[in-house]
Amino acid sequence: MQFYLNGFRPGDPEIHPAGPASAAGPLPEEVDVLVVGTGPAGLVLAAQLAAFPGITTRIVERRPGPLELGQADGVACRSVEMFDAFGLSGRLMREGYWVNETVFWRPDQQDRTRISRSGRIQDVEDGLSEFPHLIVNQARIQQLLLDVMGHAPSRLAPDYGLEVRDLAVGGGDHPVEVTLQRTDPDRAGEELTVRARYVVGCDGARSTVRQSIGRTLRGDAANQAWGVMDVLAVTDFPDIRFKAVIQSGEGNIVLIPREGGYLVRFYIELDELGPGERVAARGITLDTLIASARRILHPYSLDVRDVVWWSVYEIGQRLTDAFDDVPAGEVGARLPRVFIAGDACHTHSPKAGQGMNVSMQDAFNLGWKLAAVLEGRSSPELLHTYSAERQAVAKRLIDFDRDWAARHSARPQDAAATEGADAAGLQRLYTEQGRFTAGVATHYEPSLITGEATHQHLATGFPIGERFHSAPVVRLGDARPMHLGHVAEADGRWRLYAFADAADPRDPASRIRGLCEFLAGAEASPVRRSTPAGADDDAVFDLRAVFQQGHRELPIEALPPLLLPRKGRFGLVDYEKAFCPDLKAGIDVFDLRGVDRDRGCLVVVRPDQYVAHVLPLDAHEELARFFAAFMVEARQPVAAR
Numbered sequence: 001m002q003f004y005l006n007g008f009r010p011g012d013p014e015i016h017p018a019g020p021a022s023a024a025g026p027l028p029e030e031v032d033v034l035v036v037g038t039g040p041a042g043l044v045l046a047a048q049l050a051a052f053p054g055i056t057t058r059i060v061e062r063r064p065g066p067l068e069l070g071q072a073d074g075v076a077c078r079s080v081e082m083f084d085a086f087g088l089s090g091r092l093m094r095e096g097y098w099v100n101e102t103v104f105w106r107p108d109q110q111d112r113t114r115i116s117r118s119g120r121i122q123d124v125e126d127g128l129s130e131f132p133h134l135i136v137n138q139a140r141i142q143q144l145l146l147d148v149m150g151h152a153p154s155r156l157a158p159d160y161g162l163e164v165r166d167l168a169v170g171g172g173d174h175p176v177e178v179t180l181q182r183t184d185p186d187r188a189g190e191e192l193t194v195r196a197r198y199v200v201g202c203d204g205a206r207s208t209v210r211q212s213i214g215r216t217l218r219g220d221a222a223n224q225a226w227g228v229m230d231v232l233a234v235t236d237f238p239d240i241r242f243k244a245v246i247q248s249g250e251g252n253i254v255l256i257p258r259e260g261g262y263l264v265r266f267y268i269e270l271d272e273l274g275p276g277e278r279v280a281a282r283g284i285t286l287d288t289l290i291a292s293a294r295r296i297l298h299p300y301s302l303d304v305r306d307v308v309w310w311s312v313y314e315i316g317q318r319l320t321d322a323f324d325d326v327p328a329g330e331v332g333a334r335l336p337r338v339f340i341a342g343d344a345c346h347t348h349s350p351k352a353g354q355g356m357n358v359s360m361q362d363a364f365n366l367g368w369k370l371a372a373v374l375e376g377r378s379s380p381e382l383l384h385t386y387s388a389e390r391q392a393v394a395k396r397l398i399d400f401d402r403d404w405a406a407r408h409s410a411r412p413q414d415a416a417a418t419e420g421a422d423a424a425g426l427q428r429l430y431t432e433q434g435r436f437t438a439g440v441a442t443h444y445e446p447s448l449i450t451g452e453a454t455h456q457h458l459a460t461g462f463p464i465g466e467r468f469h470s471a472p473v474v475r476l477g478d479a480r481p482m483h484l485g486h487v488a489e490a491d492g493r494w495r496l497y498a499f500a501d502a503a504d505p506r507d508p509a510s511r512i513r514g515l516c517e518f519l520a521g522a523e524a525s526p527v528r529r530s531t532p533a534g535a536d537d538d539a540v541f542d543l544r545a546v547f548q549q550g551h552r553e554l555p556i557e558a559l560p561p562l563l564l565p566r567k568g569r570f571g572l573v574d575y576e577k578a579f580c581p582d583l584k585a586g587i588d589v590f591d592l593r594g595v596d597r598d599r600g601c602l603v604v605v606r607p608d609q610y611v612a613h614v615l616p617l618d619a620h621e622e623l624a625r626f627f628a629a630f631m632v633e634a635r636q637p638v639a640a641r
Contacts, residue, residue: 019053078439
């Protein structure tokens with residue numbers, strides 16, 4: 001983390017100076033972005049946009065205040081990577097429960113009325129991510145995001161007690177008219193109107209925003225009821241502090257230890273529902289859940305001392321056909337103005353812990369795109385990529401979840417007739433689908449912002465369209481061991497990771513030196529073309545270089561000037577742009593990620609941490625063409641927003 005660029009200031013450096021347009025005060029009549037809903041998706045989106053004081057963002061919530069209990073709790077490795085960009089990964093890792101191993105229990109072979117341990121696997125395969133799979137209360141995650149918003153330049157905070165009653169898209173500079181109604185008892189029923197450039201509905205499975213744009217959740221219920229409860233309990237079940245998948249003749253449990261060392265969550269299979277039957281009609285009580293858990297855990301005891309939260313739900317997989325307000329036949333003629341994210345556009349079972357994670361990734365995908373368009377750095381056509389990318393991801397999730405939920409509901413005694421439901425079947429499923437459940441299986445297809453794999457052989461460990469897989473390096477300027485990917489912040493900037501070729505960087509023939517000279521001075525350079533006059537050189541593109549030499553072998557004065565940029569009002573030198581392999585630890589990033597040592601390469605990474613392109617260091621024209629397709633020249637007037 002860098003600070004003091006424009007002068008020393010005391011206090012917490014993570015509390016940024018307030019911008020000129022603070023979000024304090026009553027809801028204005030016009031905003032750039034109105035976010036509806038303060039769930040994980042809404043708060044990730046708002047936390048991103050809060051970093052841009054020139055963008056007027058507001059977030060409304062029908063509830064009277066922040067979430068306090070219950071709901072989702074699993075934070076996949078990929079989500080922790082995302083949270084690192086917000087500066088939150090350390091706190092989550094310190095507070096959360098680490099899912100290190102998963103254990104499996106089945107009916108005992110000698111006595112099928114009892115359960116016994118049948119297997120154990122490592123939860124996340126080695127090398128998949130530098131971060132673990134965590135369990136953290138959703139309410140705590142949301143509070144951390146609220147803190148990020150409150151510490152950002154815009155000082156953004158939710159407007160509670162407001163729900164959307166109507167939404168219509170018209171004309172003008174703020175074309176989306178939203179009618180809101182107050183829900184707080186003192187002013188219940190009072191209406192107000194807000195006009196917005198863009199609206200994002202993160203308002204759940206019964207989303208009013210989704211209904212207003214004519215989108216429908218389509219899919220089927222699985223006719224299977226499950227209960228969930230967070231409890232403090234005394235038990236002799238030996239794996240109470242492990243994630244456990246328990247199948248018995250009495251039903252199934254997925255047991256999730258919670259943060260803090262004592263709390264535990266039970267997902268408990270209940271009876272099948274009849275055709276068209278809703279779970280609410282069953283009259284299921286907390287006592288029903290506890291009794292079911294005790295039967296499934298036999299011969300082990302369960303003495304529930306306190307219940308923090310409980311609920312009952314039915315499994316169903318549902319999806320909308322698009323995540324914005326543009327009809328399929330009008331994509332080339334209309335620009336999106338209204339978006340939906342999270343449960344508003346996809347719902348599924350919680351067994352794989354993907355709901356909150358995929359929802360937050362929806363928002364992380366959209367936030368930087370809205371900021372780029374509103375700040376005039378990208379053309380509005382960029383916004384079409386949100387629905388195209390995330391609807392495809394959600395479709396894969398729904399297909400995955402249908403099989404995942406069915407496997408968890410399979411009866412052990414059906415093993416002979418049900419493929420994959422044998423004693424090792426569920427354990428094998430967890431092993432085979434580890435990349436998916438860790439959140440790192442997302443792959444974006446070639447598009448406006450994701451290139452073809454023409455030069456993928458230059459960096460086989462950074463697949464185009466997948467998340468940037470960080471690796472250990474040593475920072476040249478101060479010999480600090482760190483992860484390369486951790487330099488990225490949720491600030492809307494593109495990252496250019498230049499892996500040096502074999503030539504000495506002082507050699508005029510060095511490809512990395514040639515790249516720096518092109519970016520610094522060429523007319524076609526995306527850095528020169530898209531960085532506003534008077535802004536720092538890295539205001540839009542954050543260039544980082546990784547050299548092949550050890551950090552003691554490469555003098556910092558050998559770096560091209562662009563890797564020692566002068567920034568801020570004092571013209572201070574940024575010494576954090578160059579890195580070397582961590583040879584002391586025996587980790588060479590070039591070998592680890594399959595980077596061509598002779599030619600090197602440029603890995604282009606989107607603001608949401610996904611690899612957009614892999615290019616030769618000297619492919620200057622190709623690099624320029626890629627960004628010219630959607631980036632706006634800074635000297636041009638801002639296009640209609």
